[in-house]
Amino acid sequence: MKLIVGLGNPGARFDQTRHNIGFDIIDALAHNLGTPLDQSKFKGVYGVHRHNGEKIVLLKPLTFMNLSGESIVPLMDYFDIANEDLLVIYDDLDLPVGKIRLRQKGSAGGHNGIKSTIAHLGSQNFNRIRVGIDRPTNGMSVPDYVLGKFSKEDQVELDKVITSSVEACKTWFEKPFIEVMNHFN
Numbered sequence: 001m002k003l004i005v006g007l008g009n010p011g012a013r014f015d016q017t018r019h020n021i022g023f024d025i026i027d028a029l030a031h032n033l034g035t036p037l038d039q040s041k042f043k044g045v046y047g048v049h050r051h052n053g054e055k056i057v058l059l060k061p062l063t064f065m066n067l068s069g070e071s072i073v074p075l076m077d078y079f080d081i082a083n084e085d086l087l088v089i090y091d092d093l094d095l096p097v098g099k100i101r102l103r104q105k106g107s108a109g110g111h112n113g114i115k116s117t118i119a120h121l122g123s124q125n126f127n128r129i130r131v132g133i134d135r136p137t138n139g140m141s142v143p144d145y146v147l148g149k150f151s152k153e154d155q156v157e158l159d160k161v162i163t164s165s166v167e168a169c170k171t172w173f174e175k176p177f178i179e180v181m182n183h184f185n
Helices: 018-033 069-079 112-121 142-146 152-172 177-184
Strands: 002-006 039-041 044-051 054-061 086-092 100-105 125-132
Touching: 002 018, 002 069, 018 044, 018 054, 018 086, 018 125, 018 142, 018 152, 044 069, 054 069, 069 086, 069 112, 086 112, 086 152, 100 152, 100 177, 112 125, 125 152, 152 177
Parallel strands: 002 054, 002 086, 086 125
Antiparallel strands: 039 044, 044 054, 100 125
């Protein structure tokens, strides 16, 4: 069994913001797989997809970004999902728009959703897809920037990154994450 989590903030005011790219990718993956996110439990919404007899859970925590671990870990405990079977998708200020980086472990790098996940898991060892959103320019604060929407110019790159992230997730259904990393990094 695998768990794929997209990080974001609940509510219409956060839709399509930079900080919600994890939600956008989970929505795209759920649509691609024909798997509705129709179950509400563990402080989130989720759906279960079956691939060659294996369950793949898609989760959007509804705890707000800074408390993401409060949704992820109880679901993992309930379904008895190991850390190596967890994949978290989230925004990254240190990557340009249009870039993704896959990793198997690491620090939070200042990302509060990942800090919460690490704190609740008690480990930094879990798979990630970091999605580039770039850094703010012209003196804009980081909170204002991440809660802002992508520009029209960025939308073309964003569409590509959503597609490649969905493909990376689907490749993980079939191959070890290290092979997925080697292919998509």
